[in-house]
Amino acid sequence: MKTKKVLTALTVLLAASAISVPLAYACSDPSDNKNGVQAQAAGQNPPRKQKPAGPRPPEGSGQQQQPPGPESGQPRPTAPVNQAQHGTESTSITDQNGYTITISGGYDTDPQDHGRPIVLIAAALGVPSEVFREAFSGVRPAGAGSSGPTQEEAQANKAALMKVLAPYGITNERLDEVSNYYRYSGVKGEVWKRVPAEFATTVTDGVVTGVTVVQAGAGYSSTPTIKIKGPAGEFTATANVVYTTDFATDGSIASITLN
Structure with a gap:
């Protein structure tokens, strides 16, 4: 009789011990590294940390992750309109x-003038638009993004203009005055006066x-x-x-x- 009671008590203790291990692990803090090590020693897998939503940018790229929303994937603003x-x-x-x-x-400007207000420039010089277009056809403008023509290029352009405009009584000084007055940079969002x-x-x-x-x-x-x-x-x-x-x-x- 005494032996039967001892066996029953041992069975109860073993059952309680088997339940206490997973119960204690379930109540532990997943961020606690010590509990994770204990769980592995007990044959249990440590809890996995939740991965952040969305792909991460490569390290060192300086790129920030875009938040979800309607703006994601929208095209970037274009350069300012001329x-x-x-x-x-x-x-x-x-x-x-x-x-x-x-x-x-x-x-508006004539498409052949590429945004230049030729009608205004020609009128200020006192010549028809067709005459100034002819004069300007000999000019070689500086490329986009450059700081402007070199001294040699500027002299060649001036000579090409004056070759056509001088017979109409236009001086070098008046050409400079009109050109400077109507000069502007479309890529910077500027307009002429x-x-x-x-x-x-x-x-x-x-x-x-x-x-x-x-x-x-x-x-x-x-x-x-x-x-x-x-x-x-x-x-x-x-x-x-x-x-x-x-x-x-x-x-x-x-x-x-x-x-």
Whole structure:
């Protein structure tokens, strides 16, 4: 009888011992290295640390992991747009009669001029655009990203221009003045010198009967689009652009007519 009780007690102790090992491991901190070593010694596999989501950049690359979201995989912003070539600028002014006049574009250039406002440059020099294009055809511009032409290249370019322009009475000094005034860098987001025009409506008995040029502006290389919106509805108008040898009026709006 006594022997049977001893065997029963030993069986209970062995069962409790078998349960205590996994129970103690299950309650331990997975980040504790000591517990992990003890688990391996007991024939158990240590808990695996959770891997971060997404691929990691290679070490030493300095690359940061992109967070998840709608922005991931989107194209990078392109270089700034040459607004002078594409004519994307616009201005809006509300006059004293409550009409909002919007002027869009007016800065387009001929595709063959590659963004240069030849119509303005030629007018300032007092020659037709075709004459300046002929003169410029002998010029070899500096390559993109360069600091500019060398002294020899600049002298050769000047000689090519003056060969065509000198017979029209254009001096070297005037050519430099006009070239410097209209010089700009499209890749830097710059535009040539401009003055936006301003207009105001003429209203008679609640009806728009005309548009007055308040500020003629300057630097328009093409005809802008004009829209008028106010109490009596929406209208469009046509601008008359003029080109002169005076920078203040070269590419200005001489008049505007309601359509």
